Amino acid sequence: MSEGKSLKLGVQKFGNSLSSMILPNIGAFLAFGIVTALFIPTGWLPNKALSELVSPFITYLLPLLIGYTGGKMVDDHRGGVVGAIATTGIIVGTNVPMLLGAMIMGPLGGYLIKKFDQLIEGKIKTGFEMLVDVFSAGILGALLAIIGFAAFSPVVDWASSALAGGVGWLINMRLLPLASLFIEPGKVLFLNNAINHGVLTPVGLEQVKQAGHSVLFLLEANPGPGMGVLMAYCFFGKGNAKESAPGAAIIHFFGGIHEIYFPYVLMKPQLIIATILGGMSGVFTLVTLHGGLVGPASPGSIIAVLMVTPKSLPIFLANIADVLVAFTVSFLISSFILKMDKSEAGDLDEAIKKMESMKGKKSRVSGILTNNQTFDPSQINKIVFACDAGMGSSAMGASLLKKKIKAAGLDIHVTNAAVSAIPKDAQIVVTQSGLTERAKAGAPDAYHVSVDNFLSSPEYDKLIDQLKHGNRKENVQQESAPDNVFNNENVLKKENIFLNKSFASKEEVIRFAGQALVDHGYVNPSYVQGMIERDQEMSTYMGNEIAIPHGTEKVKKEVLSSGVVIVQVPDGVDFDGNRVRLVFGIAGKNNSHLSILSKIAVACAEVNSVHKMVDAKTEDELMAVINDTIMQNS
Template sequence: MAQNNIKVGVQKFGNFLSSMVMPNIGAFIAWGFITALFIPTGWLPNEALNELVGPMVTYLLPLLIGYTGGKLIYDQRGGVVGAIATMGVIVGTDIPMFLGAMIMGPLGGFVIKKFDQLIEGKIKAGFEMLVNNFSAGILGGLLAVLSFLGVGPAVETFTGWLVAGVDWMVGLGILPLTSILIEPAKVLFLNNAINHGVLSPIALEQAKQNGESVLFLLEANPGPGLGILLAYMFFGKGNAKQSAPGAVIIQFVGGIHEIYFPYILMKPKLIFAAILGGMSGVFTLVLLGGGLSGPVSPGSIIAILLITPKDGGMYLANILGILIAAAVSFAVSAFILKTSKEKEADLEEAANRMQEMKGKKSSVAASFASQTPTGEFPENPNKVIFACDAGMGSSAMGASILRKKFKEAGLNITSVNSSISNLPSDAEIVITQEELTPRAKNKVPNAYHISVDSFLQSPEYDKLVDRLQNASSAEAPAEAEAAPAAETASDSDVLIKENIYLNQKFADKDEAIRFAGRVLVDGGYVEESYIEAMIERDNMTSTYMGNDVAIPHGTEDAKKAVIKSGVTILQIPDGVDFGGQKVRLLFGIAGKDGTHLEILSGIAVTCSEMENIEKMASAQTKEELMDVIGGLNK
């Protein structure tokens, strides 16, 4: 359990770091182009334009990261205070402060968030703006001083330790093992400190005596990064896959290695691909006698070939060192991307097991099932929107659960479902799975956002109901239905006994999802391409819903592959692993024009109770299972 918790923590930490960097990739690319073009060793050396390089890497990029990190914690105010705090580490050190920005940005957002919570409701009317502006300025200034005096020197000390470690390994003659330190340090944006602060001075001494040194290529070898980016091109998902080809050009031809660091941060296990690729490249270079006559910056294949000594054997050694590093990195990355599980949440899994044994909610699950809501709660809300990627599966089930709770509480408030891309600009309250919350916040930043791990069971539902009951309500709409009414399809068109399969066994979740997709294809509900879209959707964000239930469905783009609405139910008594979660009931979903939502609503309400889950998971006949859902279509 402890090992799994560490794994979850590392992945969440990596995802948070990635969330700070990825929105600013455009700035990194701009800096990369200017660097590759106009520095003295660039494609179009220009002394005047080269003046842009230093300020961008010293000030612009760290400030953007600090602002983004603060904004992730506490929206606009968090971003402003995070940027102010980041300025302290920038000025207080002589190296680019990417790592310092990743510390001070979120810290600034956290501090101002806690301050606002402390004074909430205590400021006299008319003084809000004065307090808001001065609190951000004072706290940001104090954090800037703290980062200047303490955090900056601490980061420099850490860099010094890293430098000493690399120097020690080089002295022992175990050169390939230096990749164990170099590659992870590069991802923390310490590449320039390692390359120019440690390796280049030592290499220059060797070059004076021998005319070349392999140390110039330890950090600058583009092979490990190239392999990772190529793996994303072929086996990645979503934006990472789409942006990888452009990143390959920037990294390999332009020599800007920083472009691939966020791709590792998105999936931290890829650091092993970088390490093994780096070790293979160094081993090849040492074996064949590769090296350069001087330092190379940026680490472009063009620059490397230009600085390679005019020796045919040296060219061959350097090229093979790069290609072998890329090949090993690609092979390891491809394996990780194809086999890794996106969802762990082992603590929630343990809580679910406790719930099954005790027949009640676990306090542990209640503590960890969701993140703190963000944004300002609306005064008189009349609509709650559940959002997911496609807007037709998990969000529809969540909307049904909350609609039932609203009805029981006597609240006349609408609960609807939507895809994130179709969220209206005037959305008041938005609920999403926590992995999707950043996207929802970018789409509708002014809404009140609630993050949940499970659409079927979350303590945030009851908290929201309590808050709505206590709030002053405006005139509610006459109808409070969740989604567009079904147009022409009846229940018997959507769920039929022939699409229910009892006592199934599957080796893994992909096999189970493909089985469900095949049922939908054979039933004439979807086109063949929908099956892979179901796999892609689950890889993007797990379709595990809680209570041993998963509802795989296609991506938003796959809606065009849906011919008509359909549902298939797979009973898996022994369960199948969904990224650390046991699934015993799988509902394969295909939705067309909202015609599946009525039955999906019934499934959601039914599956919110573990007693019903146990009945369906142990049902001996299809009729018995359907009776639990609501006696539909016997």
């Protein structure tokens, strides 16, 4: 790798780290902006008492949040605590808002405590672990706070003053528009938060004390340049970039997520010229008309910009003119570049992947701009099926996919879980469509697959096809032939099978199956109501004319031992518009029922096998159909 490329990657990684410290705390920056805009003497609702909140916000709250977040990035909560303690020293050691200092001390504190923990790992006597953890964090944090106060504060103070002097020189020489030469490319390198909150915000706050507002808060936050690029794609773009640009423009302009336009620039790097000239034009307008804000506009949306604009019509108009001019110039230049471009349509997905490789992690933009999630097949090692309770439909679905995974020669672990307890290392999560949003909340970084029919969903084959296209090691151990499905006679006994039944409603058959579980000693009576509630929350219809009613998560404690009952309904019963002729009532304790569910899932995957079970005249005949089907599909 060339030195130039290494330097670029280093800058990108550094910028991403700084950005990661700011983004989780944007709400605090917005709160600071609102309080400042409302209550300072030049604010919308001047209030001397409430204006006292402004100084603690910028002096203590924001640096401490950044310091904690920086430490947590390195060593979770423990690193965050040490990072916050270390940041305190550098805050007290200077009169300048230490946002930049917090970006240094936070990760440093997290790094040092992590290294200390690694050095003593396995060397502490049993019973003294908590004592060592507490004292080590306290002692190291105190030392870093002292060092920050005595040594780092003067250095960071000097660096901040030097940067402020540079900005002041640009202002005095009327060269401030040239700042866009660094700010706009810096955004794509993810240095925008370091520039905005590390340099411009502290200097801007000093200007607010003197003039009541500052142009510096709008240099990076101006949504105009990015909006110009996105609107140009709306009219002159190609392919999926053109289709997605309108939605991205709304999110960028009103949501303040500037990151969303970066992939569009990466597709056509010449567009950085449009953003630079747009930014320069906006800054020139802002300086000429004496606009500015009373605090940082975070996130950089038009709404946030207007919220922190001083109570002055001329300044209000100047800020709007700044955004409009920057948008117009960027739009015109971007349009020209896109119209003159005769190449094929750029691939937005590839641009997003490029951006994510620059950041070193998955971007929130990916889920916004693309209709489908993506994943690297060669990195997939674990798939999790999730249902409400984690013991019924998910177990059957997992069994089917295991079989398909094995047939495809893929070495991937497939398991099942409750939607409320999806393992953190789940890479692909499969759920019924009604549970997908809950699953995404519990596993936001996983690839999610929604299915309506766990037994015969086409999504399985589609997923297998995607996985097979990865370069992965095929090392699947051959499983032995399955045991007889009734080896565990306590789980499913012959007397648990009920033939030739008829019911007027699904609730009636669920209650029948639940009562059978009660009568055979598998569950307490209250479990039956949990089965009813589970089906009301999410249909237990599985496809292929079968249903598997089981209890909700909250009634798991009512299960005495694992058990399964089978109810044959030849004439069928309606389950939410679906005809069901076989009902498997399930109670699971400590997952001991999962093996039998796996075998039932295999047996019921074939419609012909289900029909044979429905037509069975005796319990032995129905058992034989299940066993024969499992043997044939092994």
